[in-house]
Amino acid sequence: MTSPPTAPPAGRPRSPRAHWQHRLAERGIDRQLWLLVPALLFVVLLFLYPFFYGLGLSFQPTKGGPFSDYARFFGDAYERDTIWITLRIALPAAVLNVVASVPIAYRMRGRFRGKRLITILLVVPITLGTVLTAQGLLNFLGPTGWFNRVLLALHLADEPVRLIHNYWGVFFSLIITGFPFAFLLVLSYLSGIDPTLERAAATLGAGWWQRFRTITLPLLMPGLATTFCLTFVLAFSVFPSAVLVGNPAGETRVISIAAYQAAYEQYDYPYASAIAVIMGVVELVIIALVLAARSRLYTGSTGGKG
Amino acid sequence: MTAPKPGFSQLRLEGVTRRFGSQNALSDLDLTIEAGEFIALLGPSGCGKSTALNCLAGLLPLTGGSIWQDERRIDVLPPERRGFGMVFQSYALFPHMSVRANVAFGLRMRRLPKQEIRRRTDEAIRLVRLEEHVDKLPGQLSGGQQQRVAIARAVVLEPSLVLMDEPLSNLDAKLRLEMRTEIRRLHQSLGLTTVYVTHDQEEALSLADRLVVLRAGAVQQIGSPQELHTRPANWHVADFMGYRNLWPMRVQAAQAGEITVEADGLRLVGDPVGQIAAGDQVVAAVRPEDVRVDDPHATTNTVPAEIEVVEYQGRELAAEARNDAGLRVHVRTDKRIAPGDRVTLSIDPRRLLVFPSDSVERPAAGLADAAEPGTLREPRLVP
Structure with missing residues (x-):
């Protein structure tokens, strides 16, 4: 018994091959995927390969077992303390960058004349680069710089205040370079919050502080958490300013200096890699904590566009 | 913060004017609203009706004129001190708060006792029939439900005046009719003085006790629905009231x-x-x-x-x-x-x-060139 062959219904793919192509395309698998290859190569060659190479290297110390370089780092107080030194600079700097961005961005929502100019002025430090910033800080905050001269002239200080080649030099440098990032991010998060919400709160009897605390801030918090993570990572990997305006042998011997010295002064690449991995793990721990806190917040629509 | 006086007998707008740059968005609006009235501000988009509402709410400062609640001048007060409830076109529900928290917001701002907040919130939620949804976030509600939350949030304060800015324009036709009845029912049962902005003449006619027709920032006619329906003051109002x-x-x-x-x-x-x-x-x-x-x-x-x-x-x-x-x-x-x-x-x-016919404009629905009947014509302006 054979049934008569039936013609495939119109509109359906004829061959099994075309059928599969159609099914795959529905799931986003089609020839356009080849366009991803250059980016994928880029990521693999320039990021994944060096990362895993370094990770592997950190477990192959010049002497001892696979974890002996890690043991060496944590066994040596001078090395171990770099974690705290770095956190002591990076955490306050990141917090200050985020906190200072909020009121400024809050005032700069919406349109007004001169907004572009102010934004440019606030963002210019990004374009300067760390070295130029450090140079400027040395001139401005140094013992004979303008800042101290003004303090002395106004008799606010009897002798020049030391603000460079120590903790404060690095801190200011991180503020100058980190603030524009934080500000731009916070501004875009704030612009994404529908301004009608605050107007509604006003008609319901909320004053400006209540409006900010109960409406804007809760909707902004997830964005602030993300902004904090990004500026923290930037600050944690501080290197040039720690050397140029800090005290790289003492109170600003940050973890990246330890890694640099292992790699280019002692030529101990496995040890340097181990320090780099530790650096990454510390960052990840902080970020994980912040993101865990963030996940408890409301992260849905904020009613606006952007 | 003190709660506003529960009632007033008259709200007067005297020469209320709002300019944006050199353009008059609203010029010289005189209107007296009696307590308990339902007033509709009606007009095409850009006629100044929303401007008028925002001026009343205190969200837009006036360029000229004054607003009086009985003998108290209120146009100098910030919105949070006026004690008016407002329903926004986009609802403007707080997305991070549950339905209950949204409705309770105004009461909390007034620092009322917890028990009273609870009681009045429940009552308002029951009024708009959202009891099953009290713990949901606004994002989990349909448009009609969101609108009801917005209305409950505004009326729970028992405001001396409720302002509604095209509250039904984001709803589909069926829901719009339902909500229209709902709003009318609420007004009848609560007797709240209401100013309602819309561009939909049918909505305005069916809801309002009195209509204010605006055009290009100026009042064209103020009257009852019957007056506007049967006797428009000029052809612009007629155009708007369905004289096609x-x-x-x-x-x-x-x-x-x-x-x-x-x-x-x-x-x-x-x-x-x-x-x-x-x-x-x-x-x-x-x-x-x-x-x-x-x-x-x-x-x-x-x-x-x-x-x-x-x-x-x-x-x-x-x-x-x-x-x-x-x-x-x-x-x-x-x-x-x-x-x-x-x-x-x-x-x-x-x-x-x-x-x-006013000198500048005349309606476009004029006569065709008799030689070519049936062809499409440009609207013609007669000087």
Whole structure:
């Protein structure tokens, strides 16, 4: 018994091959995927390969077992303390960058004349680069710089205040370079919050502080958490300013200096890699904590566009 | 923060003006709102109705004029001190708060005792029938439910005035009708003084006790729904109130209470609105439902015409007809007609309103070039 062959219904793919192509395309698998290859190569060659190479290297110390370089780092107080030194600079700097961005961005929502100019002025430090910033800080905050001269002239200080080649030099440098990032991010998060919400709160009897605390801030918090993570990572990997305006042998011997010295002064690449991995793990721990806190917040629509 | 006085007897807007740059968004609005009234501000987009509402709410400072609540001047108060409830077009629900927290927000800002907040919130939620949804976030609700939360949030404070800014415009047609009834029901049961902004004349007519028609920032007419429906003050208001047939014509003869107008050989008798003399340029206006088709008793104002387009609208048909001179007539009828039919249209002279034509603009629904009937025409402006 054979049934008569039936013609495939119109509109359906004829061959099994075309059928599969159609099914795959529905799931986003089609020839356009080849366009991803250059980016994928880029990521693999320039990021994944060096990362895993370094990770592997950190477990192959010049002497001892696979974890002996890690043991060496944590066994040596001078090395171990770099974690705290770095956190002591990076955490306050990141917090200050985020906190200072909020009121400024809050005032700069919406349109007004001169907004572009102010934004440019606030963002210019990004374009300067760390070295130029450090140079400027040395001139401005140094013992004979303008800042101290003004303090002395106004008799606010009897002798020049030391603000460079120590903790404060690095801190200011991180503020100058980190603030524009934080500000731009916070501004875009704030612009994404529908301004009608605050107007509604006003008609319901909320004053400006209540409006900010109960409406804007809760909707902004997830964005602030993300902004904090990004500026923290930037600050944690501080290197040039720690050397140029800090005290790289003492109170600003940050973890990246330890890694640099292992790699280019002692030529101990496995040890340097181990320090780099530790650096990454510390960052990840902080970020994980912040993101865990963030996940408890409301992260849905904020009613606006952007 | 003190709770506002529970009531007032009159709210007066005196010469309220708002300029944006050099443009008058709202000029010289005088309006007295009695307690318990439902007022609709009606007009096309850009007419200044939302500006007026925002000025009332305190969200926009006035450029001129003043607002008085009885003898207390309130236009200098910030929005949070006025104690008015407002319902926004986009609802503006706080997305991170549950339905209950949204409704309770205003009460919390007033620092009322916890128990009272709870009681009044529950009551307001029951009023808008959202009991099952109290713990949901606004994002989990449908548009109609969100709108009800917004209304509950505004009325829970028992405000002396409720402001509504096109609250139904984001809803689909069916829900819009339901919510319209709901709003009217709420107004009847709570008696809250309400100012309602809309561009939908049907909505305004069905909801409001009194309508304020605005155009280009200026008041055109203030009156009851009946007054606006049957006796618009000028042809712009007529245009807005559903007088789809607006014909630029010229007055031939004017007597008391009756006027003869003419255009391209068509002569009609109508009812003059305002001062009109022979020779004036006028606009004759009639609703589609007041144009009768093949009425055997009609003796005056008969127009032979041909049906061109027919739309089915349930019990009635809406049709567009054209007379021999090319005049386009919108008709609503329960007669069975089809495109191409020759019919005799007639208009009761009392239903044909004749308005003075203002110098600048005249309606676009004018006469076609008689030589080419049926061609599309640009709106024509008569100087």
